[in-house]
Amino acid sequence: MNSGPATWRLTAALAVFAWTVHAEDNLLSTIKGLHTKNFTSETYFEPPNEQQVKTRLNCAEASPLPGGLLDLSGVTIELFDAKGKLESVVETPRCTFAPLEGWARSPSHVEIRSGDRRSHHEGDGFWLRQTNALLSISISNNVHTVIQKPAGSADASL
Amino acid sequence: MKTSLLILMLAAGAAQAQTNGVEKAPAQRLDIKSDSWDFSQSTRQVIYRGHVRVTNPQLQLSCELLTVTYPVGGGHPDHLQTETNVVIDYTELTGAKYHITAAKAVYDYKVANSITNESGSFSGNPKVEMPQGQVTGEPIFWERVNGQNLKIHAENPTMGADSTNGTPLKLF
Numbered sequence: 001m002n003s004g005p006a007t008w009r010l011t012a013a014l015a016v017f018a019w020t021v022h023a024e025d026n027l028l029s030t031i032k033g034l035h036t037k038n039f040t041s042e043t044y045f046e047p048p049n050e051q052q053v054k055t056r057l058n059c060a061e062a063s064p065l066p067g068g069l070l071d072l073s074g075v076t077i078e079l080f081d082a083k084g085k086l087e088s089v090v091e092t093p094r095c096t097f098a099p100l101e102g103w104a105r106s107p108s109h110v111e112i113r114s115g116d117r118r119s120h121h122e123g124d125g126f127w128l129r130q131t132n133a134l135l136s137i138s139i140s141n142n143v144h145t146v147i148q149k150p151a152g153s154a155d156a157s158l
Numbered sequence: 159m160k161t162s163l164l165i166l167m168l169a170a171g172a173a174q175a176q177t178n179g180v181e182k183a184p185a186q187r188l189d190i191k192s193d194s195w196d197f198s199q200s201t202r203q204v205i206y207r208g209h210v211r212v213t214n215p216q217l218q219l220s221c222e223l224l225t226v227t228y229p230v231g232g233g234h235p236d237h238l239q240t241e242t243n244v245v246i247d248y249t250e251l252t253g254a255k256y257h258i259t260a261a262k263a264v265y266d267y268k269v270a271n272s273i274t275n276e277s278g279s280f281s282g283n284p285k286v287e288m289p290q291g292q293v294t295g296e297p298i299f300w301e302r303v304n305g306q307n308l309k310i311h312a313e314n315p316t317m318g319a320d321s322t323n324g325t326p327l328k329l330f
Binding site: 142 | 195197198
């Protein structure tokens with residue numbers, strides 16, 4: 001993913017966000033039925049990079065909601081490559097997450113930036129859903145994308 | 159004539175297109191604002207909807223719908239389409255200004271055998287105003303290879319004279 005477009009990298013981070021919580025039984029069991037603060041959940045690459053962190057989900061607070069939903073606040077997701085390089089960061093102050101159905105949504109602000117800080121998406125209100133391992137993301141209001149290219153760059157990512 | 163730069167700015171940022179690979183591209187910042195934004199892995203498309211504004215120091219583009227399509231595996235967008243009230247204002251580093259209006263603008267990019275082919279079109283009462291004059295046609299096509307040898311042609315074209323000196327417009 002190093003050479004892929006910023007959008008792919010950023011959305012991959014969101015995909016991992018959905019997958020991370022979905023896959024983390026420990027996280028779910030921790031949150032289930034109680035209010036949790038300041039937790040971090042990490043996933044790792046498959047062998048031979050099993051020692052490398054793939055994603056790190058930091059959440060200031062998490063609370064269960066009816067219907068198996070989770071109310072997450074202070075959410076930050078970091079996505080790394082297999083060499084430990086930070087690829088993308090997703091931040092939102094609050095969202096509702098449906099781990100079993102594979103969606104997250106919120107009227108809150110969301111920011112998605114690449115690890116090298118050369119690209120950045122933000123907006124108000126988002127809806128992330130995963131169907132058959134394919135991800136769709138919508139930002140519903142006040143979208144702003146910034147793409148910065150250093151001098152001499154031939155990278156053509158939007 | 160570098161009308162194609164306007165589209166390339168959309169597709170790839172200005173850096174590569176601005177120089178045709180000859181000069182070192184300057185640092186660039188590209189801002190895109192819109193009402194809403196959608197991304198789909200299944201279609202490999204990013205869609206900006208509503209009051210779309212694309213800006214950088216040399217470019218101002220507005221439209222109502224901007225669709226960016228990526229190839230499998232990512233990389234350079236291979237298709238861009240802007241629709242509805244497309245207005246493009248572009249200023250070259252030389253200061254030359256271009257103003258384009260159309261209902262729709264399309265850009266296509268592909269690389270085969272190490273040859274980069276770019277092409278595009280303006281349709282829906284397109285009008286290109288540039289220092290040499292203005293062109294209208296339905297549609298106006300352009301293409302170029304490896305960033306060079308821009309070719310433009312228009313169906314049913316009309317060409318205006320430079321309003322400052324009356325010189326007939328010669329495109330190519």
